[in-house]
Structures are given as C-alpha cells and as structure tokens.
Amino acid sequence: QVQLVQSGAEVKKPGASVKVSCKASVNTFISHYMHWVRQAPGQGLEWMGVINPTGDGARNAHKFQGRVTMTRDTYTSTVYMELSSLTYEDTAVYYCAREYYSSMWYKAFDIWGQGTMVTVSS
Amino acid sequence: QSALTQPASVSGSPGQSITISCAGTSSDPTSYTFVSWYQQHPGQVPKLIIYEDNKRPSGVSNRFSGSRSGNTASLAISGLQAEDEADYYCCSYAGSSIYVFGTGTTVTVL
16 A cells, blocks of 8 residues: 655744655555645645646646645655745645546545644744 | 635434535636545545545445536435544546645534
C-alpha cells in the first residue's frame, strides 16, 4: 500500500515562504498526478493545485497564482509545494494527495499524506 | 472558482437515511463533472468514499451512494451508524485541470 509521508510542522513569519515535501513509499507514484489541498483551522478543504506525472506541468487554483510553486523529484519519489508571501490566512494543514488511476484518471484523491501544519505568526 | 454549496449540517437517527447535496451556483456557467466525496473524522485525514459521481472504492460500505444531475450532486448514507458522524466534502473537476471542493457538511447521528 502506497503511503505519502510529509515533512514536519513549520512556523513562519508573515512575508516568508514555506516548502512542504511529500514522499511516496513506493516508486509507482511517479506515474500519478499529485495534488495539494489545504485546510485552515476549523475550516473546509481547499484545492490548491496539481502537478503532472513528469513534473513539467502544473496548474494552480486562481487564488494562488504567482504564490505557489509545485515541483517533483521522480528519483526520490518526492513532490514539493512552496508557498510564498505568507500571510496569517495561510495558517493551515497542507495535504498532498494522489490522483486515483485505474485504467483512466478518475479526478479523485485516493491516497493522502498525513498533513503538514504551517503556522504563520510574527 | 467559488466553492460548491453544501448544507452546513445534516442529522439523523441510527438506521435512518440522509442525503447531502452539493451544488454549483446558478450563475456559474462552469460544468462540474467527476464529483468525488470525502469523509473526514475530527483530527483525521480525508478519506475517499465516492468517485466519478457514483462509484465506491474498494472497502467502502455500500451504505454510501452518490449521484449527479447536471451541476448538483448528492451523497446518500443509508442505515446511519454512529461511525458515520463526520464531516463530508464533495469535490468536482471544473475543467482545465481545476478542481473545486464543497463547503463541507457535518453529519450528526442523534
């Protein structure tokens, strides 16, 4: 069973950047689209963006345009999400999630990382 | 892209059936497809329970069922059990590699 293991909690100051990693336990992940979803304390889920299997294409939600960068290292089975110009509103748990594939892409997220808490505080 | 609209809360007694709706706004011309549903217990990671509108992943109880008509999707839970008490989120593909989550619904088992 594939597991996604994310990096640890972060505390950042307003205006700083944070980079969260998500490592797959098996190499088959290299053939999957990988998504990032965040959840502010007591709030709902918010889709942030997706990176394609080869890492040469990514798409972000409009509200994160210009602030989020998604990359992947296929050799280490790791994807990264970097969010810049942090504000207090970016305080949230950030999840990576694998897109479900079974003979076709089903545009759903079947395996999730454990989440990374990012706190923006002065 | 605005979040899809879900009722804030739905409740039911054990054994009953409940339905959670998930709707795009009437003024939004986006065509929402490939609706999926997630269950999230407090402090836990979301779990996929429905994909492509009405399909269940292996291991998910058949008490959960999904449907979609146009830009409105629904999740039904039959034979409500205490373990079903959780938050539920819909998510839809909005085209051009963009996805949108619903606002979330808290299910309470009375």
